[in-house]
Amino acid sequence: MKLSSQTNLGIVALLFLAFTALSVVELRELQSNASEAVMLQAEKSALVYKQAVVQQVPLSPQAERLALETLLESAAAQPLVSAALVIDPDGKEILSAKAVSENTAPSWYSHLDPSPAFVKRVALYNSENNLVLTTSKSTLANGFFTVLVKNIAAFLVLAVLLSLFVVLVNRRIKRPVDDTVKKLNEIGSHNFTSPEITASSEDFKPLTEAANSLAGTLSTKFDELKRQSELFKKEASKDSLTMLANRSAFERHMRALLNDNASAQEKELIIVRLAHLGSINTKMGMVPGDNYIKAVANILVEETKNNHNIRFVFRLSGGDFALISEAMESAARELMLTNLAKQCASASPLRDGTKATFMGITRFVGTMTMPQIMESVDSALITAMKTQNGWQLASEISKVHSNTQWRERLNYIVSQQYADIMIQPVMNTDQNVPAYYEASGRFKDKDTNDVIPMAQLIPASERLDLIPQVDKLVTTIVLKKLEVTSQHVAVNLSIASIANAEFRDWLVKEVAKRKTLSHRLNFEVEDAALIQYREVTESLCRQLINIGCGITIERFGDNFASLSGLRAIQPQFVKLSGRLTQGIHTNKDNQLFISSLVSIAKGLNVKVIAEMVENEAESVALNKLGVDHQQGYYFAKPALWNVY
Numbered sequence: 001m002k003l004s005s006q007t008n009l010g011i012v013a014l015l016f017l018a019f020t021a022l023s024v025v026e027l028r029e030l031q032s033n034a035s036e037a038v039m040l041q042a043e044k045s046a047l048v049y050k051q052a053v054v055q056q057v058p059l060s061p062q063a064e065r066l067a068l069e070t071l072l073e074s075a076a077a078q079p080l081v082s083a084a085l086v087i088d089p090d091g092k093e094i095l096s097a098k099a100v101s102e103n104t105a106p107s108w109y110s111h112l113d114p115s116p117a118f119v120k121r122v123a124l125y126n127s128e129n130n131l132v133l134t135t136s137k138s139t140l141a142n143g144f145f146t147v148l149v150k151n152i153a154a155f156l157v158l159a160v161l162l163s164l165f166v167v168l169v170n171r172r173i174k175r176p177v178d179d180t181v182k183k184l185n186e187i188g189s190h191n192f193t194s195p196e197i198t199a200s201s202e203d204f205k206p207l208t209e210a211a212n213s214l215a216g217t218l219s220t221k222f223d224e225l226k227r228q229s230e231l232f233k234k235e236a237s238k239d240s241l242t243m244l245a246n247r248s249a250f251e252r253h254m255r256a257l258l259n260d261n262a263s264a265q266e267k268e269l270i271i272v273r274l275a276h277l278g279s280i281n282t283k284m285g286m287v288p289g290d291n292y293i294k295a296v297a298n299i300l301v302e303e304t305k306n307n308h309n310i311r312f313v314f315r316l317s318g319g320d321f322a323l324i325s326e327a328m329e330s331a332a333r334e335l336m337l338t339n340l341a342k343q344c345a346s347a348s349p350l351r352d353g354t355k356a357t358f359m360g361i362t363r364f365v366g367t368m369t370m371p372q373i374m375e376s377v378d379s380a381l382i383t384a385m386k387t388q389n390g391w392q393l394a395s396e397i398s399k400v401h402s403n404t405q406w407r408e409r410l411n412y413i414v415s416q417q418y419a420d421i422m423i424q425p426v427m428n429t430d431q432n433v434p435a436y437y438e439a440s441g442r443f444k445d446k447d448t449n450d451v452i453p454m455a456q457l458i459p460a461s462e463r464l465d466l467i468p469q470v471d472k473l474v475t476t477i478v479l480k481k482l483e484v485t486s487q488h489v490a491v492n493l494s495i496a497s498i499a500n501a502e503f504r505d506w507l508v509k510e511v512a513k514r515k516t517l518s519h520r521l522n523f524e525v526e527d528a529a530l531i532q533y534r535e536v537t538e539s540l541c542r543q544l545i546n547i548g549c550g551i552t553i554e555r556f557g558d559n560f561a562s563l564s565g566l567r568a569i570q571p572q573f574v575k576l577s578g579r580l581t582q583g584i585h586t587n588k589d590n591q592l593f594i595s596s597l598v599s600i601a602k603g604l605n606v607k608v609i610a611e612m613v614e615n616e617a618e619s620v621a622l623n624k625l626g627v628d629h630q631q632g633y634y635f636a637k638p639a640l641w642n643v644y
Contacts, residue, residue, distance in 0.1 A: 007166045012159055019155045026147045027112065034135045035118040037080045042120040042133045045075045045084075050125035065095070068129075072097035075133055082117065082136035089128050099136060109141035180211045221596075239315040240582045241290055242297035250314040250322055254373070257324075258366055266327040266365050271377050272300070272340065273358045274319030275385075276350045288349055293319065295347040296357075299340065307336060327363060337361075337391045358384040362394035407466075412446045414469045419443050421477055422638040423489065426573075426609055426631045429619065435573075435609075435629055436488040436522050436550075439641065441474040467496040468503040479510065482517045485643040490522035490552060495529045498537050508543050518548030524575070526554045530565030541569045552609065557597050566604055573629065574601050578612035581632075585621035598626045 049071050053064075068086050075084035076097040086095040105113075118135040179197040196212045237249040245253075257267065274296060281289040293315075300321055304310045309332070310325040328336070337359055345356040360381030364373045380394035413419070419441040425434035443452050475491050482489060497503045511518060523544055529537045530553070541551045551571035557580055566574065576597065580590050594610075601608045610622045613632030622630060 008163050011162050015155055015159055019151055023151055027144055030140055030143050034080045034140055038133050038135045039120045041078050042122045045071055046122045046131055053125050068095050080136055080139055081133050083134045085132040086129050103138045105137040105141045176208050242294055242315050244297055244315045247316045266363050268325045268327055268363050269377050270323040271360045271381050272321040276348045276356050277319035280350050296344050299343045355390045359391035360384050410466045413443045421641040423641045424638040425636050427635045429630055430628050436490050438490045439478050467494050468500045471497040481643050488520045490524050492524045498529050499533050504540050511547050522550040522552055524552040524554050538568045573607045573609050575609040575611055581610045581612050585617040594625050
């Protein structure tokens with residue numbers, strides 16, 4: 001109930017009590033006045049009788065009777081007298097007269113005033129008889145009814161006036177409260193620029209000052225968080241190893257080139273793949289592999305400086321680089337590719353006579369789509385692996401043939417219903433035990449029996465709409481292994497699978513069949529899914545949580561728009577973007593940013609995981625920031641999951 005309504009009810013109750021008390025007082029006053037009036041009238045009538053008798057002494061019986069009758073009629077005619085009697089010394093009635101308008105008192109008045117009518121007796125002059133006057137209760141009832149009407153009218157008028165007064169006062173009193181609520185709602189909408197609110201009285205000054213102070217504090221923190229976010233976005237666009245622009249930057253740049261206002265001028269995309277990188281990492285270790293990647297990055301940067309056609313260079317992932325250039329003549333392009341191949345080969349520490357690099361080239365214009373361009377360059381890259389010189393222009397091959405090859409490879413993988421499952425622990429650093437293991441599939445080529453790099457398999461699967469089939473296979477294998485092990489395992493769900501209604505229905509049904517395993521099963525979902533497919537992602541996560549599974553939101557911090565999704569889902573974990581954790585012990589900006597993200601997550605009662613933790617210094621720094629779940633090579637590399 002509103003405060004004004006409560007106040008008005010209180011006022012009505014007080015007015016009713018006052019009305020009742022006043023009415024009782026006025027009733028008593030009416031009774032007292034009536035008694036006093038009857039007493040005076042009795043004495044006056046006795047005096048009048050005396051004067052009449054004195055003038056006519058001695059009186060004959062007839063004259064005395066006539067005088068008494070006149071006296072009684074005069075007395076009974078008075079407003080407050082109901083009856084006038086003359087009685088003898090024994091109390092026997094001699095003569096009487098009643099008021100002409102006398103009626104029986106209403107029953108309601110009889111309940112309010114049950115006492116008998118007031119009676120006044122006075123002796124008559126020169127007689128043994130007495131004059132008796134009785135008050136009129138009906139007259140009292142009429143008088144009291146008039147008083148009640150007057151009081152009720154006054155009560156209603158006063159109640160209306162006081163209610164209006166209360167409404168006006170409450171509005172004035174509530175103004176700072178309403179202003180404070182409005183201010184807090186604006187704060188909740190990240191609007192910290194509204195004017196400061198003022199208090200209408202000293203009582204509300206602490207409230208308004210607290211709201212203004214909160215707005216100022218949050219504004220400062222939010223501005224700092226935005227600054228850190230922008231800084232992180234810039235840093236997130238760089239590859240930490242080579243300091244080149246990364247895949248995210250590449251995709252943003254390509255979208256800019258392909259927008260509706262982009263130029264129709266033809267450009268070229270060149271993908272450079274380091275064929276030796278996997279062997280170097282396996283045979284020589286990660287450090288020589290990283291040095292090789294940095295050496296190739298320097299070669300590509302120098303080429304952009306010396307070749308006016310090449311505009312941009314990116315490191316996409318692992319040993320894949322991308323160059324964007326103006327359209328080149330065949331001779332100029334061949335000279336550049338030959339030079340790059342030689343330099344990359346000389347930078348490789350592996351001397352086994354095999355090709356060091358493969359390069360795929362495709363031309364594109366602004367009217368093309370990103371999938372079309374990537375499909376074209378991927379086809380060229382696959383064909384380049386079979387050419388003598390190690391490079392291939394997409395326009396010189398059949399794209400259909402490339403897609404057919406990939407579809408055959410992927411269909412073979414799915415049809416075999418087998419994959420090696422690699423697991424990597426997510427460590428609870430407080431207890432030094434795995435919270436769970438992240439699982440991923442490793443697939444082999446049907447012809448070579450070599451492991452297909454995920455950097456190749458995932459884009460091809462997305463292009464051919466086979467990602468849901470691959471995720472089904474991995475999930476099925478994990479569920480089977482969980483039946484014969486006690487480990488807690490997480491499965492990654494791709495955005496394409498989440499968007500697929502058939503996959504979502506299949507997943508929920510399969511997990512529901514094995515509900516006894518659900519408490520040992522997590523699903524990792526990219527936070528981008530909460531933006532691109534928010535409703536279906538939230539619905540799927542809630543269904544899985546209801547079955548008993550855990551949910552981890554990956555790449556937390558890349559997209560602030562996913563925060564509302566976190567509130568709706570309430571996942572068990574969020575996994576910080578790996579770009580934030582690398583070198584965290586020396587990066588003050590990232591430390592502040594992570595601290596803010598941890599506060600947000602813990603405010604939602606969600607545990608925080610840091611991935612890509614490579615050394616002790618990073619782990620210690622993350623622990624100090626409140627990140628007590630960590631994953632990375634510092635703890636363990638992904639290993640084959642053997643349960644038989």
